Amino acid sequence: xxxxxxxxxxxxxxxxASHALSTDPAELDAHSVDKGPLEHWxxxxxxxxxxxxxxxxxxxxxxxxxxxxFALITRGAGTSVSxxxxxxxxxxxxxxxxxxxxxxxxxxxxxxxxxxxxxxxxLNAAAAEHGLMYAPDPASYRISTIGGNVATNAGGLRCAKxxxxxxxxxxxxxxxxDGTLIHxxxxxxxxxxxxxxxxxxxxxxxxxGIVVGVTVRLRHLSEHTxxxxxxxxELTTAAQxxxxxxxxxxxxxxxxxxxxxxxLALDEAQGSDLAGRGNTLLLIQTDGHGAAIEAEIIREVxxxxxxxxxxxxxxxxxxxxxxxRHARGDGVxxxxxxxxxxxxxxxxxxxxxxxxxxxxxxxxxQLKVVAHAGDGNLHPTFSVxxxxxxxxxxxxxxxxxDAASAARPEGTSVTVDPAADDPAASAMLRLNAALDxxxxxxxxxxxxxxxxxxxxxxxxxxxxxxxSEEVIAVQxxxxxxxxxxxxxxxxxxxx
Amino acid sequence: xxxxxxxxxxxxxxxxASHALSTDPAELDAHSVDKGPLEHWxxxxxxxxxxxxxxxxxxxxxxxxxxxxFALITRGAGTSVSxxxxxxxxxxxxxxxxxxxxxxxxxxxxxxxxxxxxxxxxLNAAAAEHGLMYAPDPASYRISTIGGNVATNAGGLRCAKxxxxxxxxxxxxxxxxDGTLIHxxxxxxxxxxxxxxxxxxxxxxxxxGIVVGVTVRLRHLSEHTxxxxxxxxELTTAAQxxxxxxxxxxxxxxxxxxxxxxxLALDEAQGSDLAGRGNTLLLIQTDGHGAAIEAEIIREVxxxxxxxxxxxxxxxxxxxxxxxRHARGDGVxxxxxxxxxxxxxxxxxxxxxxxxxxxxxxxxxQLKVVAHAGDGNLHPTFSVxxxxxxxxxxxxxxxxxDAASAARPEGTSVTVDPAADDPAASAMLRLNAALDxxxxxxxxxxxxxxxxxxxxxxxxxxxxxxxSEEVIAVQxxxxxxxxxxxxxxxxxxxx
Numbered sequence: 001x002x003x004x005x006x007x008x009x010x011x012x013x014x015x016x017a018s019h020a021l022s023t024d025p026a027e028l029d030a031h032s033v034d035k036g037p038l039e040h041w042x043x044x045x046x047x048x049x050x051x052x053x054x055x056x057x058x059x060x061x062x063x064x065x066x067x068x069x070f071a072l073i074t075r076g077a078g079t080s081v082s083x084x085x086x087x088x089x090x091x092x093x094x095x096x097x098x099x100x101x102x103x104x105x106x107x108x109x110x111x112x113x114x115x116x117x118x119x120x121x122x123l124n125a126a127a128a129e130h131g132l133m134y135a136p137d138p139a140s141y142r143i144s145t146i147g148g149n150v151a152t153n154a155g156g157l158r159c160a161k162x163x164x165x166x167x168x169x170x171x172x173x174x175x176x177x178d179g180t181l182i183h184x185x186x187x188x189x190x191x192x193x194x195x196x197x198x199x200x201x202x203x204x205x206x207x208x209g210i211v212v213g214v215t216v217r218l219r220h221l222s223e224h225t226x227x228x229x230x231x232x233x234e235l236t237t238a239a240q241x242x243x244x245x246x247x248x249x250x251x252x253x254x255x256x257x258x259x260x261x262x263x264l265a266l267d268e269a270q271g272s273d274l275a276g277r278g279n280t281l282l283l284i285q286t287d288g289h290g291a292a293i294e295a296e297i298i299r300e301v302x303x304x305x306x307x308x309x310x311x312x313x314x315x316x317x318x319x320x321x322x323x324x325r326h327a328r329g330d331g332v333x334x335x336x337x338x339x340x341x342x343x344x345x346x347x348x349x350x351x352x353x354x355x356x357x358x359x360x361x362x363x364x365x366q367l368k369v370v371a372h373a374g375d376g377n378l379h380p381t382f383s384v385x386x387x388x389x390x391x392x393x394x395x396x397x398x399x400x401x402d403a404a405s406a407a408r409p410e411g412t413s414v415t416v417d418p419a420a421d422d423p424a425a426s427a428m429l430r431l432n433a434a435l436d437x438x439x440x441x442x443x444x445x446x447x448x449x450x451x452x453x454x455x456x457x458x459x460x461x462x463x464x465x466x467x468s469e470e471v472i473a474v475q476x477x478x479x480x481x482x483x484x485x486x487x488x489x490x491x492x493x494x495x
Numbered sequence: 496x497x498x499x500x501x502x503x504x505x506x507x508x509x510x511x512a513s514h515a516l517s518t519d520p521a522e523l524d525a526h527s528v529d530k531g532p533l534e535h536w537x538x539x540x541x542x543x544x545x546x547x548x549x550x551x552x553x554x555x556x557x558x559x560x561x562x563x564x565f566a567l568i569t570r571g572a573g574t575s576v577s578x579x580x581x582x583x584x585x586x587x588x589x590x591x592x593x594x595x596x597x598x599x600x601x602x603x604x605x606x607x608x609x610x611x612x613x614x615x616x617x618l619n620a621a622a623a624e625h626g627l628m629y630a631p632d633p634a635s636y637r638i639s640t641i642g643g644n645v646a647t648n649a650g651g652l653r654c655a656k657x658x659x660x661x662x663x664x665x666x667x668x669x670x671x672x673d674g675t676l677i678h679x680x681x682x683x684x685x686x687x688x689x690x691x692x693x694x695x696x697x698x699x700x701x702x703x704g705i706v707v708g709v710t711v712r713l714r715h716l717s718e719h720t721x722x723x724x725x726x727x728x729e730l731t732t733a734a735q736x737x738x739x740x741x742x743x744x745x746x747x748x749x750x751x752x753x754x755x756x757x758x759l760a761l762d763e764a765q766g767s768d769l770a771g772r773g774n775t776l777l778l779i780q781t782d783g784h785g786a787a788i789e790a791e792i793i794r795e796v797x798x799x800x801x802x803x804x805x806x807x808x809x810x811x812x813x814x815x816x817x818x819x820r821h822a823r824g825d826g827v828x829x830x831x832x833x834x835x836x837x838x839x840x841x842x843x844x845x846x847x848x849x850x851x852x853x854x855x856x857x858x859x860x861q862l863k864v865v866a867h868a869g870d871g872n873l874h875p876t877f878s879v880x881x882x883x884x885x886x887x888x889x890x891x892x893x894x895x896x897d898a899a900s901a902a903r904p905e906g907t908s909v910t911v912d913p914a915a916d917d918p919a920a921s922a923m924l925r926l927n928a929a930l931d932x933x934x935x936x937x938x939x940x941x942x943x944x945x946x947x948x949x950x951x952x953x954x955x956x957x958x959x960x961x962x963s964e965e966v967i968a969v970q971x972x973x974x975x976x977x978x979x980x981x982x983x984x985x986x987x988x989x990x
Contacts, residue, residue: 108738108842109871131744153687164685166694167662182965188838189870190659190946192648192698193954193961194989195970199661199694203687220744243603249626249715250784289745289792290785297784343683347603375684376604451685459688466688470677475690477976481969494689 006068008047008092015060022049031093034075036083036458037338039432043086046073049093055173055181055212061094062210063179071487074206076117076145081339082456084152084205088491096147099212102126110218111170111187116147116211123216132218135162138452139325146214153203155452157254157325160374161287162219164452166202173213174201177483187215200478205454205493208482222287225253226295227317231278231308235259238280239350242373244301245284250294254285255374256324259353262368266323274320277308282373283321324370336427337383338435342442343451346376352445356380356438363434365427377451378442382434384427440465457492464495501563503542503587510555517544526588529570531578531953532833534927538581541568544588550668550676550707556589557705558674566982569701571612571640576834577951579647579700583986591642594707597621605713606665606682611642611706618711627713630657633947634820641709648698650947652749652820655869656782657714659947661697668708669696672978682710695973700949700988703977717782720748721790722812726773726803730754733775734845737868739796740779745789749780750869751819754848757863761818767811772803777868778816819865831922832878833930837937838946841871847940851875851933858929860922872946873937877929879922935960952987959990 009023022028031049033041047070052058065072074094075085087093100117107130114123120141123134137156138144144154150172155164162168171185185191185198201208232238242255258266258281263274274281282302286294292312299309310317344352353369360367360382371378439449439462449455449462464472475494479486504518517523526544528536542565547553560567569589570580582588595612602625609618615636618629632651633639639649645667650659657663666680680686680693696703727733737750753761753776758769769776777797781789787807794804805812839847848864855862855877866873934944934957944950944957959967970989974981 106840106842108741109840110741111840131742153691155685155687159685163658163662166691167658176965176969180965182963182969184966186838186943187840187941188872188943188946190650190654190838190867190872191943192650192945192947192949193943193958194950194966195703195973196648196661196694196698197966197969199691203691208690220741220746223744246603246605246715247626249718251715288783288785289788290783293784293788343681343685345601345604345606345682347601372685377683377685446682448681448683448686448688450687451683452687454687455689463688468677470671470675471679471689471692474671474677474692474976478690478973481972481976 008068008070011064011068012048012050012092015064016050016057020051020053020057022051023047031075031078031095032087034078034080034083034085036081036086036456038083040461041083041086041457044089044091046087046091046093049095051095051098053098055175058094058175058210058212059179059181061092062175062177065092065487066178066485069485069487071490072210073489074210076148077119077140077143079140079144079148080152080454080456082152082450082454083458084454084456084492086457094210097145100145103213105130107132107218109187111215112218113213113215114146116145116150116214118146120144120146120149127218128221131221133221134216135168135219136165137325146216147211150202150211150214151204151206152454153452155372155377157256157372159372159377159452160255161251161253166199168217169198169202169214170217171215172198172201172211174209174211176209177485177488181212185215189217203454205456206489207479207493209488222253222291224289224291225285225287226291226312227314227321228282228284228295228298228302229310229314229317229320230282230284230302231274232280232282233278233306235280235353236350237305237307238282239373241282241302241305241307242346242349244305245298248297248301250286250297252284252294252298252374253287254283254321255372256283256321257281257349257369257371257373258283258324259369261366262370265368270323282307283317283324285321336386336431337381338431339379339381340435340438341377341379341450341453342439342447343375343377344442344445344447346373348445348447349373349376349378352378352441352447355441356434359434359437359441363430363437365430365434367434372451375451376447380438382431382438384431388423388427455493460492460495467495503563503565506559506563507543507545507587510559511545511552515546515548515552517546518542526570526573526590527582529573529575529578529580531576531581531951533578535956536578536581536952539584539586541582541586541588544590546590546593548593550670553589553670553705553707554674554676556587557670557672560587560982561673561980564980564982566985567705568984569705571643572614572635572638574635574639574643575647575949575951577647577945577949578953579949579951579987581952589705592640595640598708600625602627604682606710607713608708608710609641611640611645611709613641615639615641615644622713623716626716628716629711630663630714631660632820641711642706645697645706645709646699646701647949648947650867650872652751652867654867654947655750656746656748661694663712664693664697664709665712666710667693667696667706669704669706671704672980672983676707680710684712698949700951701984702974702988704983717748717786719784719786720780720782721786721807722809722816723777723779723790723793723797724805724809724812724815725777725779725797726769727775727777728773728801730775730848731845732800732802733777734868736777736797736800736802737841737844739800740793743792743796745781745792747779747789747793747869748782749778749816750867751778751816752776752844752864752866752868753778753819754864756861757865760863765818777802778812778819780816831881831926832876833926834874834876835930835933836872836874836945836948837934837942838870838872839937839940839942841868843940843942844868844871844873847873847936847942850936851929854929854932854936858925858932860925860929862929867946870946871942875933877926877933879926883918883922950988955987955990962990
């Protein structure tokens with residue numbers, strides 16, 4: 001220990017009560033990574049984990065970070081699938097999970113104020129008591145925090161109708177890199193005083209400041225929903241169905257598209273019989289007082305395209321939506337997979353899916369596709385059977401919005417041996433070639449490399465495929481305004 | 496003319512065709528102010544007005560501005576009611592009105608790409624051909640431009656349901672202060688790659704860059720609307736009605752509240768009989784496939800509160816909504832008035848209106864209130880009869896969302912003589928005291944100084960009532976990232 005290398009754990013022990021701090025190796029390892037893929041990443045054990053219980057605790061920690069020059073990796077539940085919460089060398093983890101109070105619920109204003117550690121589902125449960133909901137619904141909503149949702153500008157199933165996280169965040173309390181607390185935005189639905197710092201913080205993945213309070217807009221929780229399952233012989237017709245629903249001027253709350261391989265996987269895992277009824281499945285939910293009228297319009301439109309459409313009140317449709325809502329939706333564990341999160345203009349859905357089917361064939365990998373078809377956000381999953389990867393060398397690679405996780409001890413770097421005669425390495429190379437190609441194709445079709453998962457550490461390598469040098473430069477200058485020493489979640493979100 | 500004071504008009508004549516440039520004094524004066532109040536403002540005649548027809552023209556002008564150090568005041572139709580387009584000394588006006596092409600209309604993606612000079616209503620007309628609409632609908636929508644709407648993050652009547660301008664802007668093309676062109680955002684409804692520069696530009700009033708292209712999200716144009724007029728004896732009950740509609744989980748497209756003085760003014764101007772039927776009027780419109788169901792729920796809720804409620808298909812209600820939509824809604828010209836644009840949490844509507852009624856009494860001024868009650872955005876108008884102000888000294892003071900305008904020659908500074916024995920000055924002092932008090936009250940109730948009109952030059956004096964020193968400092972540093980020499984719309988939007 002030298003003067004230039006202060007004993008950070010000791011300093012933190014002097015500043016925080018023992019229950020607010022951990023240096024237990026197992027705890028440190030559990031905090032070293034999130035649920036993103038670990039390729040292209042060197043795992044580092046953090047120096048300590050601090051669990052603040054107040055804004056003052058956060059400010060104290062940030063000031064210590066400024067004084068002693070250590071990086072802070074801020075996280076909530078660690079459900080990022082993009083490596084947004086992975087720790088860097090010598091960093092300290094700031095885990096906001098204990099700041100989990102709902103500070104205000106104002107049903108008449110349709111507004112709530114929460115601490116960042118509140119679980120999305122808990123906020124929704126509290127809002128539901130007043131007939132309200134917090135609309136953004138990432139698949140992780142039962143385990144992810146509002147702070148994490150804000151950091152990644154999380155999406156979900158209901159976004160085409162109700163918007164993404166940014167559209168539900170009115171104001172923020174943020175601790176800046178020097179420990180200053182600021183309040184941005186306003187508690188009203190409208191407000192145009194000054195620059196929109198609130199939107200700048202939303203989606204910035206904790207790189208500009210530490211969100212310690214979130215004022216959210218709530219919306220009416222519908223008493224009426226109608227769910228429709230529609231089976232199509234052709235993917236093309238299903239995608240046409242999505243557009244025809246739009247032409248009928250209906251905005252469903254949910255429009256999910258599942259391809260045939262996803263249907264087969266569901267059948268295998270759930271004992272259902274989806275794949276026998278068609279090659280593509282649309283799952284649609286309408287809500288609000290017009291739900292029944294809208295559902296009838298949709299059923300008529302889709303039957304007109306030749307689809308096999310569920311009857312009103314179908315319990316199977318409801319069950320399928322729930323399955324899709326909670327996870328990737330298949331439960332298959334016998335593969336090594338890499339998943340993606342691109343978005344394309346929704347008229348390009350068919351072209352895009354056809355193109356990545358071609359990629360899968362070219363690179364000899366399996367492909368399953370689910371898509372939030374209403375907003376053109378796709379989650380293709382490329383995979384090879386686990387058997388192709390010899391045990392021990394097989395990296396667990398998940399980039400989907402499920403909850404699988406594994407803590408890895410320090411120094412466990414997951415790298416791919418490019419030796420062509422190693423079948424496992426070859427499989428990973430094929431997977432990644434398909435993945436890279438799928439991202440490139442999304443951009444070529446006018447899309448984006450990430451619809452809702454965020455860049456984190458994992459997608460940084462694609463970011464300059466989407467962003468120009470000039471945009472990258474502007475982002476760096478903004479980062480420097482807020483965090484000139486790069487102590488807040490360094491090495492992610494921007495290049 | 497010295498070396499340090501180059502002949503800017505001559506330089507511009509060398510760079511732009513004569514039809515793209517004006518130094519005609521009448522044109523310069525017409526471009527020196529917008530539709531905001533001119534108190535607290537020294538009018539300056541700009542050096543020239545340039546009318547670019549392309550992004551390249553804009554870049555050329557910006558580079559000349561960098562080279563020769565003159566400020567650029569960028570504007571569209573000049574309909575700001577906050578002085579957002581007022582010129583500063585020695586500045587050149589960049590009028591984007593001729594960049595008015597709809598570059599792409601992609602109905603299947605529910606997306607359009609437009610130049611900044613496109614009139615809001617023209618975009619809506621083009622979208623309507625495909626059953627779509629551009630949702631943000633400021634009262635100026637028939638004359639204001641999308642670029643201006645983006646600059647101010649314009650609101651309107653439909654915001655509680657469909658969001659403000661920011662919620663409909665997906666991507667921007669922006670010329671930076673050095674002439675560089677960047678593209679921000681994405682053409683898809685979802686996208687989380689990097690910082691949200693798009694939202695940062697929206698509402699920044701042209702102070703960070705010059706928007707030359709806007710990718711907007713369109714929404715379904717409803718084939719069904721139902722309009723309801725409900726008269727209440729008590730303001731309190733009307734405001735309660737707004738909250739009860741929320742409790743019935745109905746989100747109207749429009750919820751406007753008019754107080755008794757507004758009803759009286761309408762009766763006088765229109766020959767109607769509103770004031771005889773109640774003291775407060777709610778005008779509500781539902782849309783979408785559930786419009787009739789929702790309207791029936793609303794009528795039942797409001798009748799339950801004792802309101803006099805219009806029957807289905809009421810043509811008077813439709814007419815009243817149109818009147819409210821197009822202007823302040825009364826047509827009265829025999830007053831000198833100052834209007835405001837605060838927003839408060841909507842549960843505070845009654846408290847707020849009661850409090851400003853008290854202010855009006857205290858300062859012996861008249862008060863009329865209209866409010867976008869669904870989102871708590873109020874437009875109180877304080878006035879004194881024109882007769883109180885002796886002809887010649889009466890400043891024309893309009894801060895409402897109507898289209899009244901007056902070009903003023905250089906040097907015409909509108910100042911208020913505080914001499915207490917001058918009745919005109921006394922009237923203006925009373926008006927402004929009421930106005931200041933109304934802004935202060937909005938903040939005390941958890942609101943904001945501007946719901947949708949922007950800060951411009953006129954509201955700068957209130958901005959530090961809302962924003963902390965730290966927020967002001969952050970905004971300045973962001974301004975410096977984009978425009979270190981303060982050449983783009985200096986002296987507005989931020990302190």
